[in-house]
Amino acid sequence: MLKVVGCFVDFHDLRLVALAAFICAVASFTTIQLLCHARRADVRYRYSWISVAALAGGFGIWATHFIGMLAFTPGVPSGYNLSLTLLSLLYAILISGLGLGLARSQFPFSPWVGGATMGAGIAVMHYTGMMAFQVAGRIVWDPWLVSLSIVLGGLLGAMGCATAVKSQGVHHQILAAIWLLLAICGLHFTAMGAVTIIPDPAIEIAPAAMPSSWIAGAVALASLAILLFAAGALAIDLRDRRHAALEGARLRSLANAAAEGLVVCRGDRIVSANESFAHLVELPAGSVNGAKLSTFLPSLATRLTPTTLPDHPIEAELIAAHGQSIPVEIIIRAIDYASLPHFGVAVRDLRARRTAESKINFLALHDGLTGLANRTSFDKSFDRETQVAARTGGKLAVLCLDLDRFKEINDLFGHAAGDKVLQDLARITEDVLDDKQLMSRLGGDEFAILAPVRDAVGASRLAEQVLEALRIANQNGSGAQIATSIGIALYPDDGTDRAALLNNADTALYRVKSEGGGTYRFYESFMGADVRERRLIEHDLRLAVARSEIEVAYQPQAETGTGRITGFEALLRWRHPERGYVSPSTFIPIAEESGIIMNLGEWVLREACREAASWSQPLSVAVNVSAMQIHAAGFPATLQAALRDTGLSAGRLEIEITETALIRDPARALTTLHAIKELGVRIAMDDFGTGYSSLSNLRAFPFDRIKIDRSFIKSIDKDEQTAAIVRAVLSLGRGLKLLVTAEGVETDAELAFLQAEACHEVQGFLVARPAPIWTFAAVTHGHAASQKATAA
Template identity: 55%
Template sequence: MHTVLSTLLFEHDLRLVALAGLVCALASFAGISILHHARRSSAHARYIWLAVAAVAVGFGVWSTHFIAMIAFRPDIPVGYDLPGTIVSLVIAIVITGGGLWIAAIGRGRADFALGGAVAGFGISAMHYTGMAALIIGGEIQWDLVLMAASVLLGMGLGLVAFVLSAWGRGLGWRLGGAGVLTLAICAMHFTAMGAVNLDNCYPVVAEGDISPAYLSMAVGIAGILIVGLALGGMMLDRHERRRAARETGRMRLLADAAVDGLIVTDGERVLTANSSFQRMIDAEGIDVTGCPLEELFPSTALAELFAQPDVRLETELGDGSGRVIPVEAVLRPVEYAGQERSAIAIRDLSARKKDEQQIRFLAHHDSLTGLSNRAAFNRQLHKEMSTARRLGQSVAVLCLDLDRFKEVNDLFGHGAGDSMLQAVAERLTGVLGDGQTCSRLGGDEFAVIVPEIDGPAQAGRVAEAIMEAFRDHNLESGSGALISASIGIALYPDNAETAQALIANADTALYRAKQDGRGVYRFFEAQMGAAVREKRLLENDLRAAIARNELTLVFQPQVGVASGEVTGFEALVRWTHPVRGEVSPSVFIPIAEESGLILAIGDWVMREACTEAATWTNRLPVAVNVSPVQLHAADFLANLEAILAQTGLAPGQLEIEITETALIRDLARTIATLDRVKALGVRVAMDDFGTGYSSLANLRAFAFDKIKVDQSFIRSVDHSDQSAAIVRAVLGLGSGLKLPVVAEGVERLEELEFLRAEACAEVQGYFFSRPAPIADFAAITSGRDRFLLAANATALPARMAV
């Protein structure tokens, strides 16, 4: 140790030693810093930075040695062999570079220790190679112990320096490692210099050939520049990498904010992927980096993507678990990490495909019941008829219509109606056999196709099975909404040659089934078609009757039996068809009620009758028949109130006549409506009394203002004891309830005399007057007369008194 210190203090120029130490410290810090920077770089960049570190450290260590050698002042002049000096520089770069490489590619501290030891050995090898380049005579004597100590110091402290620098990631650990490495270089050098003995050496160079001091300055400056450039390059690279990392982070945030999935690939594997892609393949929290593209996309799709950049391609994406996701993908070239890569944007089409599938389903199916719709039914029927035509077979079409379905909606609500339709669909599909299909045509209309039938009996068995299924449902459900259906059946080719005609004929048979009491099935018969067509032609013409002014009102007077005076009028509607002439009300009124036209016709009759009655000087009451369909309409009361207000007719002058059918349909609802009608001041009469059901119960349920006995009882009172007894009972009932009774259909004197004898209050019929335009009764409505005819003013009461 004394020899080493003596050599340092007395045989070296300490100023140059200080310069050598500065170069050594800078080179050590540069080497340690660039080593860690290389470890964080990519494979290609790592080798570049290792080369930079090797040059910086090697040249720095060599500069330290060269400056220290110039600072060495032996007793004899020495020179330096240029080739040998250059070899020592190359050794410094190569061996220390090898140590840096071992540490850079290593995974643990043991690799750092080995790399540090190799670098320390390289420093020693460079030193002794440089000493061999001394130009001096004689033979240098070496202290082998100090030589070994110098090598061990270099390797040992180099090992410690590298391990210490790897202990932590902060700047302090790198500074500590650089300091120990500087100590390693200096300790090795000066220990090695202490091992030199030049006593047996003699000069072979002149005093003027000794390397001048300014050369050490030049080498030192060059070393500092090289080390500085290396450090500067590293700092610039780190700054660029941090900037790139920040930019990548921002791009990553933007990519993660995107709804579509995004991956960057090198053509074979995934380099990075955004969070949307991770969620798409249900791999959140799993790093998909390095995943082969062939595990994600079909090979044909990959080939097409890379062959046609910027072209959208619909394909499938696999998530590795067997699930396949329909996607739309587009590839575009991008720069990633300084290299040209490929970015693939991926849009999940699962929702769109599901929507498209739903749209396709709805295009051919009913959304409520899931059955095929009318369009699909027509296609299937054409297909079955074509097959039957080719094979000589028969096809049956069954048209179903639910009975009183509107009442289900009105009583229980539309939710109950929808549930009933779904139950019908379920029962239909459950009862049909293979090849038989059912469809919902709209509303409460259903249709069934039964192919390959052997005759009408088989179609009838299908209809019976359907009705039995509905009855079973009613027994099982126990709800108030019971399923009942009417069914019409038509057969191909017996009843029609075309699909349109076949459906029309089945619909005609359905109409007959409804006429025959509902809840039954009927086969199409030729004569049905003519009757239905006639009825539908009338219905079509009736729709335009109001607009064409084809409807008119006639009035029939009601007469007091005791006085013979006119007590009021009943307004009756008539239809004069432009071709058919007068159409009987018994023909067109049922058609109007079935088609719903009665609402418009009834409103027109009510408005015209009230308008007319409001002009009469003699304020006689006017009676207007109201259909059950009108009475149950939601806007009936509002329309009635509006008509009274607009026409100016006093409510007490209006009397509405209803039949018992209105009460049977929905007693509670009808009574509530009639109560509100009477609250307006309008009178209410029961028409056609005795022809309906539960007549006495109906009279008890509502306080009618008048009872009208049906004409079927009046026409035979003088020769039928039964009719006479019924009329006598009704008149007695009216007297007991203090209700005036009007007898309709009085046509003969004998009928009138019977009614007078039984104290009937009012009569109406042809005996007094046929229904006629109101102008025929101008004398009565103006108040000029109280009787129908001036000639009868005395004659009629006389006849009635007989």
């Protein structure tokens, strides 16, 4: 070592040595920069950049050597062999390129092998250059120092390439350049320390040898090339950094725009994370970088290796900064980031999806409006409970519930009120049930309760509890009244399969509703026939108008004193092809219960108006209107359209309604009746004296006529109490200036009583039975309107 230092101090121009070190430093940094750029470049251009790096490195090594040789002053004449000098430059470039290429390879320890190869290139260049050195004397080499120089070049070169390949920033690049600088300079000056020159006048320098001045020019050109390479490498580096910054900003923007959390990690260490991930773990943006991924995703601690990466999304629990556990879905992929192997982790928050799935699962088995079990859930529970009952010998009660007059609630108060009634029924009934009993909504206003019971008494007790709870709720509530009917069927007494039990419970329910509703009944075998009969009638009734089975019969109305026919009441008749004439008392309740009455009522109204418009005599026609028609919002418009289409004068039409139609919603009924009066149509109160007869109705509603029910007329000449009631009604009519018509007059004695009491009009079999209108042609089209219909 002292010999090397002595050579360095005693035989070298230190200014040129400093210049050589500077040129070497620039060349080393340029070579490392170009090598790093080659690592980032596209595969197609990677070896082109390695070639450029080899040129920069080769020229740097060669320039350092020959500047060092110019700094060497042995004290005897010297020169340089041109061929060997050029060959040394070629060796420096080629072997450096080979070493840099090997350093970029993928086989194990390739950076070290490439660096060692580059160190060998430095040695080959140096000793070839020394062979080109001609001096007037003999050159003696120290083998030990020669070996040391070669080892230093290979080892330091290997350190430089290994550092450059794993470069993750400027500091690594500078460190790699220093190792390469030390490799070049260390080999050169150690090798120069191994040289001893013994002057010998007998040795002459060849005339073709280049003088030192030429070497100085060549070195100047090489230095210029190095500076150009350095400037180019610097420009490329600045451009790459600017491009990398822009690309990084773009990628960060894209990553932050993603709804999922995105993480790039090196092993378990997070290198970069987007804002979504930071928000997910409840930390400020940017503070996640550098943390351990396993802190947030403990289940991934053993999965982030190339051989254990899952090839499909996995679900895990993410631990946020405050300890909250969040369900997430994770996708992991191996990626190259900054030219190094990393792992990309996409993290998707599953809380919203879990909530949606839970809601979907709930809706799949529950009713969306009431929250009760739906039919699917009911069927599953039924199958399960019947299996238990069959195994234990127990019974299972199926209770079918149906709201009474639910359609009227929707019509009167709106569908929102109807929905509220359904929800209240579900809530009130569920409060009565225990954990073993299930209530479900089968559809519309149809509900079912599934209850394991010991006997029929248990089922009846449950039905009574439900009805009592509804009664109490109606007393305490201020909204629409909730009334329900209940039909009960028992397993296995009334059936062993689901369809049979539901059908039988529904049959019992139908029977309850036909009897007025508001209570419960058990299924009995005879009910099936009755229900089937009613449903057949309902089915045929829906088709009766289209099949021309519906007819209108007309019953005259006459003045009590003169017997003159003043008008007719239109009465509905059904002539069934198999049943014959079906009584109105049979099919009218079914029509009202099923809603068919709306179509029938409109048909009768138009038919009666059309017929009356064809009469040459201006007689009136009366048409009965159901409660459903009165409460229908469009009834006045329907009435006006019938008058307009048929051409009948409004003053000739009279609408007959019962008091029952008024009490359900007096305010709406009053509005409808006033609209009818504005059209000029007269209004009569039918069946007065029965039901909810009230004097306040006569005062509040715009009636033109009172029709006394036939039940009072039947015994008018025999029962003094009945006679007193009729006299009071007639007196009331005169006081309120209302016409009074007595219905059901069948005897001369009844007629005589009514004449004596000054009743305005009579109607009944004594005047004429209901018949087709053509039988009264003499009255409707001739001058016989003044004669009695009985004469016709």
